[in-house]
Amino acid sequence: MQKLLTSAALGAALVASTGSALGQACCTATGSSELGVVGRCHFAVLATQLSYDRGFGSVDAHGKYQSLEGARVDDAVLTLAGGVRLGTPALQLHATVPLRLQHRDLRGLPPATRLGPGDASLGFRAMVLEDLVAGLDLSEPSTLLPFVELFVAGRFPTGRDAGDSDTPTQADVTGEGAWTALGGAQITKFVTLHQAIVATGSYARRFPHQVAGASGQTRRYAPGDEIDAKLAYVNVFDLFWSATVFSTARFTARASNDGVAVPDSDTRRVRFGAGLSHYLSYPYWQLTGSASFDPPVDELGKNVPFTSATAGLTLQRNFTY
């Protein structure tokens, strides 16, 4: 084990010393773009993210977009996150714990602002293949290899679910109410020394749970399983600066109540975003700003109650070997 750690430390030192942008490139584009996930060249990370989400529309079951009228839906989310390597640079454990402040002002109802914990997550991630980060050279097949990371994670119903709400606007509903287990893979390919394409896909099983209506009647509700995909392009400018543009897509299958599927309840949500990351003090302190939104158009989404624009700021402290 000690030998492994030593070689990892040597490797990391080598990467860091070869310069700068190259070292930074592979550190930036592998993992560290996700909250609480340890970047490739680091041993551990602690992060805090503050994000603000403003609802501006909705998409119905036929994919028709409509702007929100007479409704104000604002969320501010403070997320604490962290990750640590597990004895070897290839394995890591990471977690997120959100705290949500939600404001709802809906026509005819008393406006409400509520604070509460969101759904926490815990993940395990393994690097199974490594990119040489040498740029693509078709005459050299080994340069075609990407970074491949596999992950499994759980989301836990630590937030308050709708069945426990006592606020007419449900501003106090900060969680999904479902246990979720997910697994997926992330592929990162450096096409040049400074540019990477990152593709992520995951499948999530959301477990059924008992829910009660206001009249006391209970049902066994099974949310549909979920597929998430993300495609990102990362450009590393220099040792301190990098930028990304990305798109995310989430699909959920039909839900069911008491074993009976709800027709047309499957959902589709596609967002676009961009981020800019800066090392305040390389390689320890990193500040990332990002913004994303649901395009206000027809046909792109399906069954999205609130489409939104989101802005976030993340401060993270990386720990090196």
Next chain:
Amino acid sequence: MSKLLAVLALAVLPACSSDPDPAGQDLAHVKSASGAFSAAFVPHPDPPTTGDNALDIALSDADAAPIEGATIQIEPWMPGHGHGTPVVPELSDLGGGNYHASHIDFMMPGFWELTVAVTVADLRDEIVVAYDVK
């Protein structure tokens, strides 16, 4: 009114088995499957929107005679999301077979069902009215 969808379900049927798009149904004269009741629903506002809503219900029997003194309970439910509302709608009997439901709170846009449980003497039946809330 085109945005108001209505379906009927017997008490034994789970609410979520309803067809979400029963095109062509005459929403002014919705008959229960048992044939015991017929009801007309008028939402306020029409179509329903996110926030506080109300509903006028005109209840009659198989011979179109108004039913007075019925006990009506309404439970809003979002079948695709597995939640209802924290507030139980209030019902008032206006007389002449007319009833008014207030505090029907739809806190998000999307497909909602109202399970309207009607009890007259010892006969109980459910009507499930579905709304595409904007």
